[in-house]
Amino acid sequence: MFDSGVGGLTVLAELRKLMPKAPVIYAADIAGLPYGAKSEAEVAARVAGLLGRMAERYDPRLICIACNTASTIALGMVREVLETPIVGTVPAIKPAAKVTKTGVIGLLGTEATVRQGYVDDLAREFADGKTLLRHGSNQLVALGEKKLRGETVSVDEVAKAASGLILQPGGENLDTVVLACTHFPLLEPELREAFGKDVAFIHGAAGIARRIAHLLEGQSFGFFARSFAVTTGEIDDFKRLSGAFERHGITRLRKF
Structure with missing residues (x-):
């Protein structure tokens, strides 16, 4: 692995x-x-x-x-x-497209992941008709590593690193977020608090x-x-x- x-x-x-x-x-x-x-x-x-x-x-x-x-x-x-x-x-866009009610999906990954053509292909195949917002945050990787080492990670740090997703046009209608980095589920409690209870988080583990x-x-x-x-x-x-x-x-x- x-x-x-x-x-x-x-x-x-x-x-x-x-x-x-x-x-x-x-x-x-x-x-x-x-x-x-x-x-x-x-x-x-x-x-x-x-x-x-x-x-x-x-x-x-x-x-x-x-x-x-x-x-x-x-x-x-x-x-x-x-x-x-x-x-x-690969990013769990397919299940996210089945879950979203507003039709607005957020993709939270590293800077390299969110710009890949592979993501474009997944969006075309599984999320046609949906809006896919993307945000790359390498800082969330560092925060996940930090948390597993027993160091303190605040909700504010996580919210700041992920804020670029929801601050985009259409971000106010976001109801489903794909955690497109295996580090990010380590921070799911903090992400849930940052985004609010109405947002669902999906990953492919x-x-x-x-x-x-x-x-x-x-x-x-x-x-x-x-x-x-x-x-x-x-x-x-x-x-x-x-x-x-x-x-x-x-x-x-x-x-x-």
């Missing part, structure tokens, strides 16, 4: 409900964080290179790119070069977990296999996240 940081833990939480004993290698490219501030070429090269090396070293039976930015930019490229089955993460479970259906896992996490960043900083990983059955943290 690969992400730029710890946002993928929101996907892992859903996967544990379906496959509680499956051994998982969680890979956090914290040295490359944030992806949202990088160019498409930088993200594609970094993700393809890292996943190639990780696939060679760990020989996983499946890879999940638990990152919207990495998926919308590099998923096709990685699938071309690796034989391992790969599950990506449960759907991704179901897809992984479906692809691995019928496969057995050896009792000797154990989960662990690796980081491309500093191991001392990574260990500050040990409590968050332990909640998902991961007690071993390593440097990649």
